[in-house]
Amino acid sequence: MPTSTVRGLVAAGAVLAAVFSAASVPAAAAPQSSGCTGAIKPASIMQVLPCDDFDRVLAKAANVVPREGQVAWQQRPVTAFTHFGMNTFTDREWGSGAEPESRFDPPVVDTDQWMRSLKAAGVTQVMLTVKHHDGFVLYPTRYTNHSVVASPWWANGANPRGDVLRDYIDSARAQGLKIGVYLSPADGAELPKAFFASEVQRIAAKVQAGQPLSIEEQATWDDRDSAPRGEGRYGSGSAITQRTIPTLVPNDDRAAALAHGELPKFTVQEDDYNAYYLNQLYELFTQYGPIDELWLDGANPWRDRGISETYDFTTWFSMIHKLSPDTVTFAGPAGVRWVGNEGGSARTTEWSALPTTGDPNTAHNEELFLGGATATDLGSRTVLADPSVRYVQWAPAESDVSIRPGWFFHPSQQPKTAAQLVDIYRRTVGRNSSLLLNVPPGPDGKIADTDAAQLASFGGSVAQTQARNLVPGNSVVTDDELTTAWSPARGALTGTLDLPLAGPTTFDQIRLGEDITRGQHIEGAVVQARVDGTWKSIGTVTTIGYTRLITLTAPVTADRLRVVVTQSRATPRVSTVALYRTVPPAA
DSSP: OOOOOOOOOOOTTOOSEEEOOTTOOOTTBOOOOSTTTSOOOOBSEEEOOTTOOHHHHHHHHHTBOOOHHHHHHHTOOEEEEEOOSHHHHHTOSSOOSOOOGGGOOOSOOOHHHHHHHHHHTTOSEEEEEEEOTTOOBSSOOSSOSSBGGGSHHHHOTTSSSOOHHHHHHHHHHHTTOEEEEEEOSOOGGGSOHHHHHHHHHHHHHHHHTTOOOOHHHHHHHHTTTSOOSSOSOTTOOOOOEEEEESOOOTTOTTHHHHHTTSSOEEEEEEOHHHHHHHHHHHHHHHHHOOOSEEEOOOOOTTGGGTOOOOOOHHHHHHHHHHHOTTOEEBTSTTSBEEOSOSSSOOOSSOOSEEEESSOGGGSOGGGTBTTOTTOSOSSSHHHHTOTTOOEEEEOOEEEEEESSSSSSOOTTOOOOOHHHHHHHHHHHTTBTEEEEEEOOOOTTSSOOHHHHHHHHHHHHHHHHHTTOOSSOSOSTTSSSOTTOOBOOGGGOSOEEEEEEEEEEEEEEEEEEEEOGGGOOOEEEEEEEEEETTEEEEEEEESOOSSOEEEEEEEEEEEEEEEEEEEEESSOOOEEEEEEEOOOOOOO
């Protein structure tokens, strides 16, 4: 198949070769003090030693801090997810991997229109699903024919290039947006054909018996006369052998750059599918970077039916870090994590410093959180005291939710209203989480006008509400600088921040924030307002983190404000206090 032009963004002086092993970990791993009595140095990943008592574990949690890429990521509170691919044209949520490439044939792919619609919603980062679980790839990869290259759209004279990812990134960067990419580890197109045939037989028996089918089974049944379009590498039991990443293909346009050391290469021990996945990661980072967030889940959907692929997360994470140290990886070490639901709601107590039961460098991190990613409590003192804790890492929450009921566009569905999106914003961004809002373009290659209208109304409401901080701007907590902050005297764990207002001030939202570059420390706080000469408590929170929004049931008019920190793990550093008057979404 045709090869892509190398548009690499590779750091100067890249190492020509690297050998991965279980001991190879990203630089984010924490340097440790000797024993359990020395000074604790701030780090994004901190090991818990057998001799650590609870006070020391708590102190380590207080000294877990975000790495530079995470700080930048948390300052981008809303990301737009873009699910667009084969499922867009089959009207499915889950594809089989046996869909012929001819099904992908949009009249246009108007990524400029996508970005205008998304930026109107206030997003600062966008993320494209370049490969979903069906395995169809939206850029011209060298490693499978099941991609845009084999579709009619690639040869369409109206769009001679046909690289959806390239168009997406170019349009995003023209709007000043950061870039995220989702590359699914699960891959139906790479299922062995014999397994697919046996699945068809199994599902046929269910159909004959009148039993309902899951969405995955329905897709397989609908495509029963076809077969997976890839090379059968997923869960094939292929041998683990030494491989070089990138694996050159015939007439590979990168050969000279690799030979001259202008591109890095890596020696790995992998089976066929892990090598395939690593080669695609390499393409993404060297041809399309910088990539600010990489999204990969741990889906292994055919495991219960006899086909399972062992994902080599240790090597994946290590290569990602070497190619792009500032990239934050979903479920990766010192990356970001799933909030635990797809309903657009973070916990009312949401920690970013989380304990894990194993080394975050070596596994999909959802497997390491105590109670799993959906647990109601992931980071409290109770969880930190659990004897199974082995590490503590900075892992802020990301709340994914779709503007429509499905992740892909379906003409029968309608988008959420702007008012619903504002409520989701308050329950995610307002609870120390980012919002990952999915907006799926339709088969016409555009974001629907109905969706665009709700996005603009939502974005306008948030922007207009937060356009003016009603707290006078003469304080370290109102200067919009993350690293300038108020702390109680003499390093105390509790204290009161007293702020005068410019006369009687009416507000119905309060925003609080911590200087997360020093960690997340506050475990309890009360906001008080002086109303007609009397102090009243108007809001109580547990965690604050990067952002905490308190939305009042009715506006309050006060001439003075207090933030009373009632409990902390270490000296609190309040970096933000803001008061807003809500501007509702336009009708």
